[in-house]
Amino acid sequence: GAGVSQSPRYKVAKRGQDVALRCDPISGHVSLFWYQQALGQGPEFLTYFQNEAQLDKSGLPSDRFFAERPEGSVSTLKIQRTQQEDSAVYLCASSLASGGGTDTQYFGPGTRLTVL
Amino acid sequence: AQSVTQLGSHVSVSEGALVLLRCNYSSSVPPYLFWYVQYPNQGLQLLLKYTTGATLVKGINGFEAEFKKSETSFHLTKPSAHMSDAAEYFCAVKAAGNKLTFGGGTRVLVKP
Numbered sequence: 001g002a003g004v005s006q007s008p009r010y011k012v013a014k015r016g017q018d019v020a021l022r023c024d025p026i027s028g029h030v031s032l033f034w035y036q037q038a039l040g041q042g043p044e045f046l047t048y049f050q051n052e053a054q055l056d057k058s059g060l061p062s063d064r065f066f067a068e069r070p071e072g073s074v075s076t077l078k079i080q081r082t083q084q085e086d087s088a089v090y091l092c093a094s095s096l097a098s099g100g101g102t103d104t105q106y107f108g109p110g111t112r113l114t115v116l
Numbered sequence: 117a118q119s120v121t122q123l124g125s126h127v128s129v130s131e132g133a134l135v136l137l138r139c140n141y142s143s144s145v146p147p148y149l150f151w152y153v154q155y156p157n158q159g160l161q162l163l164l165k166y167t168t169g170a171t172l173v174k175g176i177n178g179f180e181a182e183f184k185k186s187e188t189s190f191h192l193t194k195p196s197a198h199m200s201d202a203a204e205y206f207c208a209v210k211a212a213g214n215k216l217t218f219g220g221g222t223r224v225l226v227k228p
Contacts, residue, residue, distance in 0.1 A: 004159070031214065042120075042206050042218030043160070056215065091159060100214040101148060102167040107159035 002026065004108035006092050012114045013082045021077045021111045025094030032075050033093040033105060034067055043091055049075060050098060082115045089113070118143040118211045122219035130227050135194040137222050139181075139207030142188060149190040150208040150216065151181055160206065166190060177201070202226045 005024045013019050025032050031050050035043035036059075045059040051072035060067070064083075069075040079086055089112050093105040123138040141147060148167055152160040164175025171183040177200075181192045190207060204223045208216040 042220050045215040048214055098214060104162055104165065105216060109159045
């Protein structure tokens with residue numbers, strides 16, 4: 001079956017531009033997560049949705065980062081006024097239930113953002 | 117708070133040799149532990165996970181890991197490396213809540 005998909009796969013932005021990254025979770029998955037993976041590092045949690053509710057946004061690095069999931073399916077991560085330090089791979093994951101405990105998170109291929 | 121430490125950012129093994137990737141964690145509550153693999157330009161794929169019960173966990177592609185509570189470790193092993201095992205491996209912990217906390221990753225190089 002179809003896995004988690006993300007688009008675009010690669011994005012180059014000039015410093016100061018706004019970008020929008022899209023995530024299509026596995027159909028029927030309740031929970032959706034965004035992680036940021038800087039070069040040479042492990043992924044770091046950004047935010048978490050259960051259906052359309054954003055239950056945890058503690059990992060968002062600044063108020064330039066905004067995520068939404070208005071209908072409880074597709075999610076968009078928006079970064080305003082991009083900075084060079086935003087350059088990273090942005091990974092989306094979905095899980096069938098709440099994502100806690102034994103619930104497995106399934107990852108998409110990521111969007112590689114480069115800010116010039 | 118929870119954290120994960122992976123010893124060795126790079127590991128080089130010969131084809132057919134043992135693969136051993138080390139992971140130590142800290143957690144204030146009993147954790148759930150995971151190993152993911154990442155191939156170039158791909159997302160993370162789950163190799164195996166420890167929840168409760170048997171401390172030796174078998175995963176895909178011949179990998180296994182052993183949970184040792186006394187050592188707060190969850191090391192990943194494979195008896196015989198294959199060229200296709202060349203990738204980056206991440207250990208992760210999930211304690212209270214839903215988010216995964218990852219280690220820094222270990223890149224595995226397999227020599228013919």
